[in-house]
Amino acid sequence: MKAFASWSGGKDCMLALYRFLKDSENTVECLVNMCDTDAVHSRSHGIDKNWIRKQAKQMEIEVIQPVSDFAGYEKVFKHQISILKERNVEAGIFGDIYLKEHKVWIERVCSEMQIQALFPLWGENTEDLLKEFIGEGFKTILVAIRNDVLDNSWLGQVIDTRFLADIKKLDGVDPCAENGEYHSFVFDGPLFSTALDFTTGATITSGNHNFLHLKQND
Template sequence: MKAFCSWSGGKDSCLACYRAMREGLEVCCLLNMLSEDGSRARSHGLRAEVLMAQSEAVGIPMIQRAASWESYEGEFKRAVLALKEEGIEAGVFGDIDLIEHREWIERVCRELGVKPVLPLWGSDREEVMEELISAGFEAVVVAVRKDALGPEWLGRGIDDRFVDELRGKGIDLCGEEGEYHTLVIDGPIFSRRLVIERAEIVDRGEVTFLDITGFKLETKG
């Protein structure tokens, strides 16, 4: 079955895509929603061109759609309807247990006539992080909520020590409440590695971001 993956560039959407592919789905497209001006990802604040480079590194084409929060659902539906015309029958999503997200996904997919696939749904947080690390994914922190983590966490890689420190702070290991967001730069579904060359720390309200301004793709092996 051909599917698209709802893509943020972070660990959950990437791991969901990985699981879906291992379960036999043919992920043909990554669907990424941008801010209204089309410059940044609506979810993680990453520059659109960084995510496009990540798509090249993975080797799966990406469709990006700009939207305000008010027009988000309509733009998302239009993008999926266009994909349906190309034979897409399912959508892969990286949600773990936020019920309001699942309800939205199931309603929208039902209205569009595509099958919702949530490979991470109901997974234990510890197991998700363990699988991410043991499978060989490399992810770095690109956003932190100020009331949860300080700017010193930006740029940190996801590893066992990272998980231990989150556990010690009593923070959701997967950051499901927006405590932190990540960018995956390498892993088993990547044909090339995304290398961050330049970045700066930027404050935007309640969240501090790592604004990646320089990057390149590197051949693996």
């Protein structure tokens, strides 16, 4: 099956992609990373879109970065799917785990575009998913937090077994942050040829979110 991967740069879309590619008959045509109208940042995680391109390069997968505001998101997303259908793409891969409303939206959009929506992680225990992600050798860093849920000490943390133990101690916080408690950026793992090299910079606050700036090492 030939598919595109809906891409944020974080752990869930990475694990979904990884599982999909374990079937040797599957191929990924490209990553689709929706970007803000400022043309600089990925919509979901606030990451500079150049870092998404670096991920794609390490995986040797093409990345497409359509630009959209919130109101025009569905129209732009559908337009991109229509282009990919001309390249014989049959399905989209999504990293959703249990948010039913978002899954329903994806399924409707994909149905209207006559492609299959795939959810490799759907309905699974989020602690188990995080253990799998860590165990497979992926490396990821927290690049955004909801500051009404987590304090700034969580920004920049690497997701590992210690992180999992600590996050489990917090009431009302999902280990995989399915409710948006945090967002992550994958910088190494079994799909990468080499790890991405970076340093962390300033913290930027926007509403109830804090974002960590990543800088390329010289």
